[in-house]
Amino acid sequence: MSDRTAHPRKAARAAHGADRTYRPATSLADRAGMRQVADRAGVAMSSVSRVLSGHPDVSATMRDRVMTAVEELGYEPNMLAQMLRRGATQTVGFVVGDISNPLLAQIALGAEVALRAAGYAMLLTNSVNEAHLDATHIRLLQQRRVDGLLLSVSDETNTETADALARTTTPSVLIDRDFATDAQASAVLSDHAAGITAAVERLVQHGHERIALVAGSPHVRPTRERIHALEEAVEAHRGVFAHVRSGAFTETHGSAATRELLDGRRPPTAIIAGGNQILVGVLAELASRKVRIPRDISLITCDDVPLAKFFTPPLAMIIRDPYEMGSVAARLLLDRLGGGDPETVTLPTTFVTGASCAAPRP
Amino acid sequence: MSDRTAHPRKAARAAHGADRTYRPATSLADRAGMRQVADRAGVAMSSVSRVLSGHPDVSATMRDRVMTAVEELGYEPNMLAQMLRRGATQTVGFVVGDISNPLLAQIALGAEVALRAAGYAMLLTNSVNEAHLDATHIRLLQQRRVDGLLLSVSDETNTETADALARTTTPSVLIDRDFATDAQASAVLSDHAAGITAAVERLVQHGHERIALVAGSPHVRPTRERIHALEEAVEAHRGVFAHVRSGAFTETHGSAATRELLDGRRPPTAIIAGGNQILVGVLAELASRKVRIPRDISLITCDDVPLAKFFTPPLAMIIRDPYEMGSVAARLLLDRLGGGDPETVTLPTTFVTGASCAAPRP
DNA sequence: CACTGTACTGGAATGGGTTCCGGCCCGGAA
DNA sequence: TTCCGGGCCGGAACCCATTCCAGTACAGTG
Numbered sequence: 001m002s003d004r005t006a007h008p009r010k011a012a013r014a015a016h017g018a019d020r021t022y023r024p025a026t027s028l029a030d031r032a033g034m035r036q037v038a039d040r041a042g043v044a045m046s047s048v049s050r051v052l053s054g055h056p057d058v059s060a061t062m063r064d065r066v067m068t069a070v071e072e073l074g075y076e077p078n079m080l081a082q083m084l085r086r087g088a089t090q091t092v093g094f095v096v097g098d099i100s101n102p103l104l105a106q107i108a109l110g111a112e113v114a115l116r117a118a119g120y121a122m123l124l125t126n127s128v129n130e131a132h133l134d135a136t137h138i139r140l141l142q143q144r145r146v147d148g149l150l151l152s153v154s155d156e157t158n159t160e161t162a163d164a165l166a167r168t169t170t171p172s173v174l175i176d177r178d179f180a181t182d183a184q185a186s187a188v189l190s191d192h193a194a195g196i197t198a199a200v201e202r203l204v205q206h207g208h209e210r211i212a213l214v215a216g217s218p219h220v221r222p223t224r225e226r227i228h229a230l231e232e233a234v235e236a237h238r239g240v241f242a243h244v245r246s247g248a249f250t251e252t253h254g255s256a257a258t259r260e261l262l263d264g265r266r267p268p269t270a271i272i273a274g275g276n277q278i279l280v281g282v283l284a285e286l287a288s289r290k291v292r293i294p295r296d297i298s299l300i301t302c303d304d305v306p307l308a309k310f311f312t313p314p315l316a317m318i319i320r321d322p323y324e325m326g327s328v329a330a331r332l333l334l335d336r337l338g339g340g341d342p343e344t345v346t347l348p349t350t351f352v353t354g355a356s357c358a359a360p361r362p
Numbered sequence: 363m364s365d366r367t368a369h370p371r372k373a374a375r376a377a378h379g380a381d382r383t384y385r386p387a388t389s390l391a392d393r394a395g396m397r398q399v400a401d402r403a404g405v406a407m408s409s410v411s412r413v414l415s416g417h418p419d420v421s422a423t424m425r426d427r428v429m430t431a432v433e434e435l436g437y438e439p440n441m442l443a444q445m446l447r448r449g450a451t452q453t454v455g456f457v458v459g460d461i462s463n464p465l466l467a468q469i470a471l472g473a474e475v476a477l478r479a480a481g482y483a484m485l486l487t488n489s490v491n492e493a494h495l496d497a498t499h500i501r502l503l504q505q506r507r508v509d510g511l512l513l514s515v516s517d518e519t520n521t522e523t524a525d526a527l528a529r530t531t532t533p534s535v536l537i538d539r540d541f542a543t544d545a546q547a548s549a550v551l552s553d554h555a556a557g558i559t560a561a562v563e564r565l566v567q568h569g570h571e572r573i574a575l576v577a578g579s580p581h582v583r584p585t586r587e588r589i590h591a592l593e594e595a596v597e598a599h600r601g602v603f604a605h606v607r608s609g610a611f612t613e614t615h616g617s618a619a620t621r622e623l624l625d626g627r628r629p630p631t632a633i634i635a636g637g638n639q640i641l642v643g644v645l646a647e648l649a650s651r652k653v654r655i656p657r658d659i660s661l662i663t664c665d666d667v668p669l670a671k672f673f674t675p676p677l678a679m680i681i682r683d684p685y686e687m688g689s690v691a692a693r694l695l696l697d698r699l700g701g702g703d704p705e706t707v708t709l710p711t712t713f714v715t716g717a718s719c720a721a722p723r724p
Numbered sequence: 725c726a727c728t729g730t731a732c733t734g735g736a737a738t739g740g741g742t743t744c745c746g747g748c749c750c751g752g753a754a
Numbered sequence: 755t756t757c758c759g760g761g762c763c764g765g766a767a768c769c770c771a772t773t774c775c776a777g778t779a780c781a782g783t784g
Contacts, residue, residue, distance in 0.1 A: 035771095
C-alpha cells in the first residue's frame with residue numbers, strides 16, 4: 001500500500017500496475033472522466049464537451065469518435081462539475097413544516113413529479129413546525145446552491161424568516177403563505193374564504209347560530225383567511241355568532257379548544273376543525289363527553305382525511321386539491337427559473353356536505 | 363439569457379460584441395470567494411481553507427486575520443466546489459413509491475431529521491408506484507453523486523432495479539424491502555409476522571375459521587411476510603383457513619378483492635386489510651353491501667390511520683412506528699457512510715385490538 | 725492566384741475549494 | 755555551533771467539466 005492514503009484512486013492504480021487495460025466502467029470507484037474519453041478518442045476535451053452538449057460546431061466524424069469512446073468507457077458526466085461550472089444545480093429546495101402531514105405530502109408529491117419532469121431534483125427539509133428552523137433551512141438550501149425554493153414555512157411572522165426571504169435573490173414560490181414584506185416571490189394560494197363561506201351558509205340554513213372555528217396556528221395564511229372569512233360570513237346574518245379558537249395544528253390544541261368551547265357560557269352548535277390533527281383532537285374531546293354528531297353538535301373539517309367519508313356520520317368537509325397545488329407551485333417556480341415574473345395563483349376550495357352537518361337540536 | 367445557454371457563442375457576439383469581459387451566465391451578485399478572502403487577509407488560499415476547516419496547523423494570528431476577512435466580506439464557502447473537490451456531497455437520496463402515503467411520509471420525516479442532524483440533505487424522488495421508475499431514479503440520484511441511498515422501491519422483483527442495486531457501490535439502506543441478490547445493503551425491516559400472528563390468534567380465539575387477507579403488491583416484502591405469516595398461523599389451528607388476495611396497494615384492489623371474497627363460496631368471517639388505501643377499498647365495498655362490522659364481519663387493518671380509533675367501531679390494527687423506521691434507516695446509512703458494515707435491523711409490529719374485531723355470528 | 729468566409733478543432737482559462745508537499749523559522753539537543 | 759524536528763505557511767496540482775478564443779484547413783469567389 002502506498003503512503004498516500006488520501007488518494008485512493010492513484011493508490012489503486014499503482015497497486016494494479018500498468019499491465020491492465022481499462023476495465024468496463026461498471027465500478028463506480030474508478031469512473032472514467034471526460035479526460036479519459038478525450039484521450040481514448042484522440043481529441044480535445046472541449047470537443048467531447050461539444051459533442052455531449054449538442055453544440056452545432058461538431059462534425060459527424062467527431063461525433064462518432066467521441067460517442068464510441070463514451071460507449072466503451074461507459075462515461076457519465078459528473079454533474080457536480082457541471083453544476084459548479086454552469087452555476088446552476090437543477091435542484092430545488094422544499095421547506096416544509098412537516099412532511100408527515102398528508103396535505104403537505106401530497107403537495108410535495110405534486111411538486112416533485114412536475115419538477116422532475118423538468119429535470120430538477122427536490123431537496124426536502126422539515127422544520128417540524130419550529131419557526132426558527134425555517135430560516136435555518138432556507139440558508140442551508142442556499143448554501144447548497146438550489147436554483148429555487150418552494151416554501152411552506154411554519155410561521156410567516158418570524159422576522160428571521162422574513163429577513164432571509166427579503167434578502168434572497170433565489171426564485172421562490174410560497175405555498176399558501178403570505179409575507180407582507182416580500183413582493184418578489186410567486187405564490188400558490190387556496191381560496192379558504194370560499195370554502196368557509198359556503199360551509200357557514202349551509203350551517204345557517206340548518207339554523208345554527210353559534211358557529212365555532214377551532215383553527216391552527218394564527219401565523220399562517222390559511223388560519224387567518226379562515227378566521228376572517230368566518231367573521232365576515234357571520235356578520236351577514238343577524239343573530240349568528242362566531243367563536244374562534246386559534247392555536248396550533250395539533251391534536252392537543254384541538255381537544256383543549258373544544259373543551260373550552262363546550263364549557264363556555266353559550267357553547268357552539270357547530271364546530272369547524274381547521275386541519276386534520278385538530279380534527280382528531282376535536283373528535284377525541286367530543287367522544288370523551290359522549291357528545292353525538294350531528295345530534296348534539298355539527299362538525300365540519302378542513303382538508304380531506306382518508307376515512308372521512310366512511311366515518312359515522314360521514315364528515316362534511318372543506319376540501320381542495322393538494323396535488324394540484326404542488327403541481328402549480330412547481331410550474332410557477334419553473335416559470336421564474338425560465339425568466340418569468342412572479343405570479344400568484346389562487347386555487348379553489350369546495351365545501352362537501354355530509355351527515356355530520358345537520359340541523360341543531362331545537 | 364436562455365439563448366446564451368443554447369448557443370452562447372453566437373448570442374454573445376450578437377448581443378454584446380467585445381465590450382464586455384466574459385462572465386458565466388449565473389454570476390450571483392458578485393459573491394466573495396475564497397480568493398477574495400485570502401487577498402483581503404493577505405494570506406494564501408490554503409491558509410484560509412485550513413482555518414475554515416479547523417485544520418490544526420493554524421496559528422492564532424492567522425485564524426484572527428482570516429476570520430476578520432471572512433466576516434467583513436460575508437464569505438460563505440461554495441458547497442458545490444467543496445463537493446467536487448472532496449468527492450462527497452453530504453446528500454442522500456430517498457427513493458420512495460409515493461410520499462403521499464402517510465406511512466412513507468413519516469418514514470421520510472424520521473430519516474430526514476436524523477440525516478440533517480448529521481449534516482446531510484435529502485433528495486426525494488417518487489416512483490409513483492411504477493416499477494420501472496425505481497431504477498431510473500437510482501441512476502438519477504447516482505448521477506447527482508449522492509453519498510448514500512434510502513430505498514423503498516415499489517417492486518423488488520424488477521430486474522432492472524435489482525441490477526442497478528447489485529452494480530452500485532453507493533451505500534444503501536433498504537426500507538422494508540428484501541433483495542435476494544444484494545447482500546451489500548443495510549436494511550430496516552418490520553416484523554410483520556409477529557403482528558399477523560397475534561391478530562390471527564385473536565381471531566381464532568374469537569372463533570373465526572375463515573380469515574382473509576387483502577394484501578397489496580406481492581412484489582414487496584411486507585406483503586410476502588404477511589401472507590406467509592398468515593398461512594403459517596392458520597396451519598397451527600385445525601379447521602382454520604386463510605384466503606389471500608394480493609394485488610396492489612390501491613383502493614380499487616381493496617374493493618375488488620373484498621367483492622370476490624364475499625361472493626366466494628365460503629366467504630371469510632374476518633378480513634385483514636394490508637394497507638391504508640386497501641382499507642378504504644374494503645370499507646367501501648362493505649358499506650355498499652351493508653355488511654356490518656363486527657356483526658357480519660371482523661376487520662383488522664395494517665398500519666395506523668389517523669381516524670381509526672374514532673371509527674365506528676374503533677378499528678383493530680397491526681401497527682408499527684414509521685418515524686422510528688426512518689430514524690433507524692438514517693442511522694444505518696450514517697453508519698455505513700462512516701465506514702461501518704451493512705446491518706439489518708428488524709423493528710416490532712404490535713396488534714392493537716378494537717371493537718372491529720369480535721366473535722363471528724354463529 | 726489571392727482573399728475571404730466558414731466549419732471545425734485544440735488550448736487554456738474558468739468555476740471555487742482542498743490538500744499534498746516543500747520550505748522557512750525557531751527552539752532544543754548533541 | 756550544528757543538526758533535527760515541529761509548527762506554520764505558501765505554491766501548485768487537482769477535482770471535472772464548460773466555453774471563449776485563436777487557429778487550421780478548405781471551399782468559394784473575384
